[in-house]
Amino acid sequence: MAKIEFLGPLNREPMEVDIQSLNDLKEMFKEDKELQEWLEICAVALNDALVCSLDVKIEKGDKISLLPPVCGG
Amino acid sequence: MALELYDGSLHVEEITNRWFRQISEKNYGAYIPFIGIVRDENGISGLSFDIYEPILNSWFDEWQKRAKKEGAYLFMAHSRGDVPNHTSSYISAVVSPQRKVALKLIGDFVEDFKASAPIWKYDLIDGERVYAKSRSTALKGAGLLR
Numbered sequence: 001m002a003k004i005e006f007l008g009p010l011n012r013e014p015m016e017v018d019i020q021s022l023n024d025l026k027e028m029f030k031e032d033k034e035l036q037e038w039l040e041i042c043a044v045a046l047n048d049a050l051v052c053s054l055d056v057k058i059e060k061g062d063k064i065s066l067l068p069p070v071c072g073g
Numbered sequence: 074m075a076l077e078l079y080d081g082s083l084h085v086e087e088i089t090n091r092w093f094r095q096i097s098e099k100n101y102g103a104y105i106p107f108i109g110i111v112r113d114e115n116g117i118s119g120l121s122f123d124i125y126e127p128i129l130n131s132w133f134d135e136w137q138k139r140a141k142k143e144g145a146y147l148f149m150a151h152s153r154g155d156v157p158n159h160t161s162s163y164i165s166a167v168v169s170p171q172r173k174v175a176l177k178l179i180g181d182f183v184e185d186f187k188a189s190a191p192i193w194k195y196d197l198i199d200g201e202r203v204y205a206k207s208r209s210t211a212l213k214g215a216g217l218l219r
Contacts, residue, residue, distance in 0.1 A: 008193030
């Protein structure tokens with residue numbers, strides 16, 4: 001199982017999912033209409049490093065974070 | 074600690090004076106603080122912030138390495154939660170032997186901070202937090218799961 005964190009204004013509780021890759025996660029989220037709008041603009045981090053490819057293998061205990069657009073200061 | 078996070082407004086004098094005392098004996102020629110102040114605009118009573126610390130820490134560490142290569146050193150302080158108008162939510166500073174290095178570095182650092190630091194800003198309007206979506210910047214790789 002991997003843990004999904006929804007950061008900042010996504011404001012959702014974390015969830016545990018049984019997936020093999022980020023592609024699986026993308027498929028899983030297709031059914032979540034509310035999240036689709038956010039996914040257009042969210043970056044993705046695997047174990048606190050930003051990733052740019054869906055072909056990433058997900059291991060047991062991995063942490064996946066969704067990061068909406070940022071504005072510090 | 075070069076990176077400091079606080080609940081609520083920053084105590085500007087305490088922070089910037091402490092940083093100055095920390096470096097004043099170390100023969101740096103320039104100390105350039107940048108202090109961000111919350112402006113009263115668009116009917117807000119203040120701003121509010123969420124921070125994701127693990128990625129903020131690694132982002133800051135990379136910048137500290139970059140500064141070190143130029144003989145410089147960075148400080149940063151940021152608020153979590155609510156920050157009323159006319160108080161400070163963000164301070165960064167660079168120290169360097171040379172003025173030119175420090176001036177360039179503080180500019181580059183603050184620009185990248187705006188674009189890359191995992192911090193989310195909300196306007197405080199009538200006691201509610203409203204995500205400042207239109208002023209926010211998508212991070213590298215955004216849209217991967219769409």
